[in-house]
Amino acid sequence: MHAPIKTVLGFALAGALQALAPCYAAQADAPVSAAKAALLPGDDFFAYANGNWLATTQIPADRGSWSSMAQLAEDTNQRIIKLIEAVQGDKHAGAEARKVSDYYLAFMNEAAIEAKGVEPLRPALKKIGAIADKTELTRMLAATVRADVDPLNATEFHTENIFGLWVAQGLNDPKRNMPYLLQGGLGLPDRVYYLEDNERMHKLRTAYQAHIAAMFKLAGYSDPETRAARVFELERKLALTHASREDSADVMKANNTWTVADFSQKAPGMDWKLFLKYAGLGKQQSFILWHPSAVVGVAALVKECSLDAWKDFLAFHAINTSAGHLPQAYTEQHFDFYGRTLGGTPQMAVRWKRALAAVNDGMPDAVGKLYVSTYFPPEAKAKLQHMVSNIVQAFHVRIDKLDWMAPATRKEAHAKLDALYVGVGYPDKFTSYGPLAVKADDAHGNAERASRLHYQQQLAKLHQPVDSKEWCMPPQLVNAVNMPMQNALNFPAAILQPPFFDPKGPDALNYGAIGSVIGHEISHSFDDTGSQFDSQGRLRDWWTPSDAAHFKTASGALVAQYSAYKPFADLPINGQLTLSENLSDLAGLAASYDAFKAANPQADDRDFFLGYAQSWRGLAREQSLRRQVMTDGHAPSKWRTYTVRNLDAWYKAFNVQPGQQLYLAPEQRVRVW
Numbered sequence: 001m002h003a004p005i006k007t008v009l010g011f012a013l014a015g016a017l018q019a020l021a022p023c024y025a026a027q028a029d030a031p032v033s034a035a036k037a038a039l040l041p042g043d044d045f046f047a048y049a050n051g052n053w054l055a056t057t058q059i060p061a062d063r064g065s066w067s068s069m070a071q072l073a074e075d076t077n078q079r080i081i082k083l084i085e086a087v088q089g090d091k092h093a094g095a096e097a098r099k100v101s102d103y104y105l106a107f108m109n110e111a112a113i114e115a116k117g118v119e120p121l122r123p124a125l126k127k128i129g130a131i132a133d134k135t136e137l138t139r140m141l142a143a144t145v146r147a148d149v150d151p152l153n154a155t156e157f158h159t160e161n162i163f164g165l166w167v168a169q170g171l172n173d174p175k176r177n178m179p180y181l182l183q184g185g186l187g188l189p190d191r192v193y194y195l196e197d198n199e200r201m202h203k204l205r206t207a208y209q210a211h212i213a214a215m216f217k218l219a220g221y222s223d224p225e226t227r228a229a230r231v232f233e234l235e236r237k238l239a240l241t242h243a244s245r246e247d248s249a250d251v252m253k254a255n256n257t258w259t260v261a262d263f264s265q266k267a268p269g270m271d272w273k274l275f276l277k278y279a280g281l282g283k284q285q286s287f288i289l290w291h292p293s294a295v296v297g298v299a300a301l302v303k304e305c306s307l308d309a310w311k312d313f314l315a316f317h318a319i320n321t322s323a324g325h326l327p328q329a330y331t332e333q334h335f336d337f338y339g340r341t342l343g344g345t346p347q348m349a350v351r352w353k354r355a356l357a358a359v360n361d362g363m364p365d366a367v368g369k370l371y372v373s374t375y376f377p378p379e380a381k382a383k384l385q386h387m388v389s390n391i392v393q394a395f396h397v398r399i400d401k402l403d404w405m406a407p408a409t410r411k412e413a414h415a416k417l418d419a420l421y422v423g424v425g426y427p428d429k430f431t432s433y434g435p436l437a438v439k440a441d442d443a444h445g446n447a448e449r450a451s452r453l454h455y456q457q458q459l460a461k462l463h464q465p466v467d468s469k470e471w472c473m474p475p476q477l478v479n480a481v482n483m484p485m486q487n488a489l490n491f492p493a494a495i496l497q498p499p500f501f502d503p504k505g506p507d508a509l510n511y512g513a514i515g516s517v518i519g520h521e522i523s524h525s526f527d528d529t530g531s532q533f534d535s536q537g538r539l540r541d542w543w544t545p546s547d548a549a550h551f552k553t554a555s556g557a558l559v560a561q562y563s564a565y566k567p568f569a570d571l572p573i574n575g576q577l578t579l580s581e582n583l584s585d586l587a588g589l590a591a592s593y594d595a596f597k598a599a600n601p602q603a604d605d606r607d608f609f610l611g612y613a614q615s616w617r618g619l620a621r622e623q624s625l626r627r628q629v630m631t632d633g634h635a636p637s638k639w640r641t642y643t644v645r646n647l648d649a650w651y652k653a654f655n656v657q658p659g660q661q662l663y664l665a666p667e668q669r670v671r672v673w
């Protein structure tokens with residue numbers, strides 16, 4: 001149910017075992033049996049650094065992939081559950097903590113969920129069934145829109161609702177919040193799943209159609225197969241109007257301001273005034289259309305396709321998106337398709353894990369408050385802030401050393417670094433759940449009300465000043481993010497633990513692991529997307545033509561470097577799709593290395609690079625890895641660690657010689673920042 005959040009740090013692909021043990025002693029982690037094969041760091045640095053872990057770790061049955069991040073998230077979740085359980089026995093717990101506990105209990109109350117059956121969904125399905133014309137259809141489509149996407153910060157592009165809304169400052173006017181409309185409506189992860197012509201995709205499409213039919217059957221609908229075929233065909237037509245994942249990441253293609261009048265003019269076929277009104281956007285004068293082709297497409301399809309097809313589409317997605325809160329038969333069917341078939345995961349996560357995921361979805365900041373009050377020591381914050389200043393300083397020095405950069409561009413780059421907001425641990429202001437009604441026996445209702453409240457809170461931002469210190473990640477998430485328009489970074493409390501960060505651990509490992517993450521996030525300000533925003537967060541070209549040309553050549557070399565990697569014989573990494581992340585990995589590693597050496601001139605470089613590669617340890621099942629390569633902006637972790645081959649210091653530290661797999665001649669090493 002809960003797709004992995006595609007964040008700036010990535011799909012949780014990397015490793016385990018050491019998660020709670022401080023990872024002081026960085027050593028090459030060669031598997032015992034491979035010792036005689038004498039694996040060289042220059043041939044496969046990922047395997048060299050993580051060999052023993054790779055040889056002894058198995059992906060848990062309820063996961064598509066496993067990693068250091070996943071293990072840390074798992075340990076964090078165990079702690080949170082104990083906090084929630086403590087609330088249950090505490091008569092003095094606050095109102096919000098009690099809501100968290102009730103939300104959790106409602107999901108855990110399997111007997112109540114089984115007894116209710118599909119009843120909680122009945123009113124919505126009844127309304128859909130009663131749609132008599134395209135006007136009512138338009139209203140119902142509009143009512144499904146939620147604030148469940150985020151194209152720039154958390155890079156979440158997918159929603160099963162007809163569109164997704166994101167509210168954030170304007171691309172062209174950083175002083176004003178704007179509504180961004182994104183494409184939606186697909187039950188499969190991306191348009192390529194509908195359109196690519198090969199056996200693997202044919203099989204997935206057949207399985208998806210069978211899943212749609214199964215959901216209809218469970219909910220007691222007649223002719224489930226006919227309905228499934230109609231829904232699939234409608235989605236296939238929607239997919240044809242969708243932008244590719246690669247184009248979605250191109251902010252210049254997304255910068256389309258439309259007025260209300262533009263909708264009727266450019267996207268005929270639907271009553272847009274009515275749609276916007278029922279989506280809660282009736283008073284809004286202008287919009288940014290991230291995916292204008294899908295807006296045009298939906299309007300045309302509302303006109304062209306039968307009412308029956310649309311009603312089946314709405315009914316199926318209402319059931320599909322609620323499956324987690326419905327009886328076991330629905331949850332199991334949903335997992336069978338999305339988990340087993342699409343993700344290759346053999347087994348569903350146990351109930352408490354799904355319950356916690358549901359609370360994290362519905363009340364993320366309330367859970368975060370509980371977590372940081374117990375688990376985020378002030379010394380961790382102070383130490384991390386110190387590392388951040390050192391790495392920012394290293395970045396300043398690197399900018400001054402760039403011989404290709406014009407003085408005016410250099411000045412703005414420094415200004416961007418100076419204006420950077422760095423959030424560590426948790427936000428100054430938490431989201432309030434005061435208006436949220438939580439009932440301990442209504443799992444489905446809680447989720448509905450929480451997503452509606454979140455939508456209302458996002459809509460309200462349209463009438464409020466921009467808050468450049470707003471966070472986009474909750475403190476209990478193992479991740480980190482750069483927000484290019486806000487010129488801000490978030491490092492949630494949960495990633496500030498071993499093996500990423502240990503306030504008492506040695507600098508080599510801290511800089512290799514969390515330091516590279518910090519450097520990565522800072523560097524996003526200067527990747528191919530980030531560099532299009534100035535120090536105020538305005539989408540503005542502040543580069544001279546020759547600076548831009550140099551940047552393009554250097555990043556082109558990185559595109560080629562990654563496109564040559566082949567996780568599967570028939571599926572190489574998409575160097576263009578992963579460019580922003582690869583640029584940030586490269587610049588981030590280099591800046592963290594500089595900061596590490598400035599603070600520890602005598603230290604052993606090997607520990608730094610091993611700390612880096614070990615923080616990215618990870619394993620993935622084939623389906624999961626394929627999905628990541630096709631739809632994620634991050635390269636899989638193994639190839640991320642190969643970033644080291646662009647740093648001269650790595651060659652020296654591990655005596656890497658020509659002829660070894662990862663060796664690049666000095667002039668082939670990519671140097672951007």
Ligand SMILES: [Zn+2]
Nearest residue numbers: 008009581584
């Ligand atoms: Zn990133």
